Amino acid sequence: xxxxxxxxxxxxxxxxxxxxxxxxxxxxxxxxxxxxxxxxxxxxxxxxxxxxxxxxxxxxxxxxxxxxxxxxxxxxxxxxxxxxxxxxxxxxxxxxxxxxxxxxxxxxxxxxxxxxxxxxxxxxxxxxxxxxxxxxxxxxxxxxxxxxxxxxxxxxxxxxxxxxxxxxxxxxxxxxxxxxxxxxxxxxxxxxxxxxxxxxxxxxxxxxxxxxxxxxxxxxxxxxxxxxxxxxxxxxxxxxxxxxxxxxxxxxxxxxxxxxxxxxxxxxxxxxxxxxxxxxxxxxxxxxxxxxxxxxxxxxxxxxxxxxxxxxxxxxxxxxxxxxxxxxxxxxxxxxxxxxxxxxxxxxxxxxxxxxxxxxxxxxxxxxxxxxxxxxxxxxxxxxxxxxxxxxxxxxxxxxxxxxxxxxxxxxxxxxxxxxxxxxxxxxxxxxxxxxxxxxxxxxxxxxxxxxxxxxxxxxxxxxxxxxxxxxxxxxxxxxxxxxxxxxxxxxxxxxxxxxxxxxxxxxxxxxxxxxxxxxxxxxxxxxxxxxxxxxxxxxxxxxxxxxxxxxxxxxxxxxxxxxxxxxxxxxxxxxxxxxxxxxxxxxxxxxxxxxxxxxxxxxxxxxxxxxxxxxxxxxxxxxxxxxxxxxxxxxxxxxxxxxxxxxxxxxxxxxxxxxxxxxxxxxxx
Ligand code: GP9
Ligand code: MN
Numbered sequence: 001x002x003x004x005x006x007x008x009x010x011x012x013x014x015x016x017x018x019x020x021x022x023x024x025x026x027x028x029x030x031x032x033x034x035x036x037x038x039x040x041x042x043x044x045x046x047x048x049x050x051x052x053x054x055x056x057x058x059x060x061x062x063x064x065x066x067x068x069x070x071x072x073x074x075x076x077x078x079x080x081x082x083x084x085x086x087x088x089x090x091x092x093x094x095x096x097x098x099x100x101x102x103x104x105x106x107x108x109x110x111x112x113x114x115x116x117x118x119x120x121x122x123x124x125x126x127x128x129x130x131x132x133x134x135x136x137x138x139x140x141x142x143x144x145x146x147x148x149x150x151x152x153x154x155x156x157x158x159x160x161x162x163x164x165x166x167x168x169x170x171x172x173x174x175x176x177x178x179x180x181x182x183x184x185x186x187x188x189x190x191x192x193x194x195x196x197x198x199x200x201x202x203x204x205x206x207x208x209x210x211x212x213x214x215x216x217x218x219x220x221x222x223x224x225x226x227x228x229x230x231x232x233x234x235x236x237x238x239x240x241x242x243x244x245x246x247x248x249x250x251x252x253x254x255x256x257x258x259x260x261x262x263x264x265x266x267x268x269x270x271x272x273x274x275x276x277x278x279x280x281x282x283x284x285x286x287x288x289x290x291x292x293x294x295x296x297x298x299x300x301x302x303x304x305x306x307x308x309x310x311x312x313x314x315x316x317x318x319x320x321x322x323x324x325x326x327x328x329x330x331x332x333x334x335x336x337x338x339x340x341x342x343x344x345x346x347x348x349x350x351x352x353x354x355x356x357x358x359x360x361x362x363x364x365x366x367x368x369x370x371x372x373x374x375x376x377x378x379x380x381x382x383x384x385x386x387x388x389x390x391x392x393x394x395x396x397x398x399x400x401x402x403x404x405x406x407x408x409x410x411x412x413x414x415x416x417x418x419x420x421x422x423x424x425x426x427x428x429x430x431x432x433x434x435x436x437x438x439x440x441x442x443x444x445x446x447x448x449x450x451x452x453x454x455x456x457x458x459x460x461x462x463x464x465x466x467x468x469x470x471x472x473x474x475x476x477x478x479x480x481x482x483x484x485x486x487x488x489x490x491x492x493x494x495x496x497x498x499x500x501x502x503x504x505x506x507x508x509x510x511x512x513x514x515x516x517x518x519x520x521x522x523x524x525x526x527x528x529x530x531x532x533x534x535x536x537x538x539x540x541x542x543x544x545x546x547x548x549x550x551x552x553x554x555x556x557x558x559x560x561x562x563x564x565x566x567x568x569x570x571x572x573x574x575x576x577x578x579x580x581x582x583x584x585x586x587x588x589x590x591x592x593x594x595x596x597x598x599x600x601x602x603x604x605x606x607x608x609x610x611x612x613x614x615x616x617x618x619x620x621x622x623x624x625x626x627x628x629x630x631x632x633x634x635x636x637x638x639x640x641x642x643x644x645x646x647x648x649x650x651x652x653x654x655x656x657x658x659x660x661x662x663x664x665x666x667x668x669x670x
Pocket of ligand 1: 340341343394452
């Protein structure tokens, strides 16, 4: 009923607007002096009073239209289908209904109008701020960026040059609202707006919000928990909601940071020092001054290595490599990522610290001080970069890479991406390898570059010409396809090696490769059990399935072999840096050099599960690793305690931003 009334009011208002508002506004604009009370009376003489709350409707509709026009004209958002377009149209609405609707709580029309004008001005500033920022950074504003001084000066310098007089458009809604308040005859609400009316109104705005989030979730599952790409967020929830979301995330981590003072460092430092191993003299510096190429193998789990589907090898190239004399292949190596997936893996590789348990650390703590592998290598004469053919704001990489002191990010704009050479998530891995090696040729040497593959990403779709093996046969198409895209990525790695040889870069480089995280989640246990020839996948099996491959290929070294130590992504940083002859004894890192005799067969996952050479702890049950049988919890207890400690110290470093107080030259607090 209330809904019908509201719709009727809007229709009446629109009809009225068509006939009358233009007359008023046009006459206003063409008059040389401000319209006097008298002329206003004359103009309004024939007008019937507009329905109550017309100003509210005008405020919402004008800001809504302006915001949508801004999306279309000022941001480069790729809209792929009608549903995305629809979400884009409706996404400002819930927020606008809510924020302007607060005016319904004020008692007089005067206060209500003032409130709405103020909101309209603030929203216009936020909207325009994003436009100006986007012109320069090709990205949306996030709070830490505003407070990064380097950005400030960049912004300051560019502000003038990226503002035009036509930008007045971004304030049209404010102007229209002020004019409407001043000149439109609106029927007055006698007292404060009725409770029933308010209730209906807010139920409507929340319904709008749920509709928006529901549609966004079907378009992009786990949008708010996982996909921290600002473009995707804005596309789905709109600029205003995004800005609120950003404030929420940033203030949470800011509060923890403010409370830290560096006194926690003593415990953390002692813990880390007691876990650092002796360097292995044989391998330390074995790859000194070589270029370092670290490849993130999207969704590659270890069970595909040296394994077959339909009688065919899944990863023939990696299989050969696993037995190569120049390659260390670790077959008991686990990923340690959380919600941040690929970005968590990157974070661990760079810092040998855990991501946060509450989201992607790339997003929550991109303002922190770090002591990344890139920063260490910058200091050792390396040119540092990342090569990844995706939108730079995905996983907040553009911001986090600055904090990690990565010198250059070759993002999607550095690549030639066409419909023909892309599938699934974007540029296919084979052309990605070709183009990346071309970029490497232009880099000063020695360089450290990280590559991130994409083709083997969920939902594992590919073009027929890229399917080198037949799919698996089960009633789970995700699992069936996974083998094909994995096979394709293997071919891309082969291409990388060939390209590096052709480019003359192979001999003086080392190539490190790791699986970033699982590809097949527990939702696909049935098909996985079928493939692995098991009755079912137990928590013990699931923990074992977190194994990802890890390769270190050192051309012409002859030192390679298969390594069976229980290890994890945390160990990559110290292992690689030591191979390059860069010491890490004072660094606050959670991993140890895998070539050190002090390395322990013990890996803790982000969620507290762990694996040792004898035990697996998962789902709060202790398992005997040999046979997967449940065993006495007391056997796991010492490792549970150590795991908790490790996670706690790592979290302390990140949440308190403790590295800002730490001097890794001296190994002491600053
Ligand atoms: C996106 C790619 C995939 O750039 O790294 O991220 P994921 O969804 O696997 O975390
Ligand atoms: Mn990934």
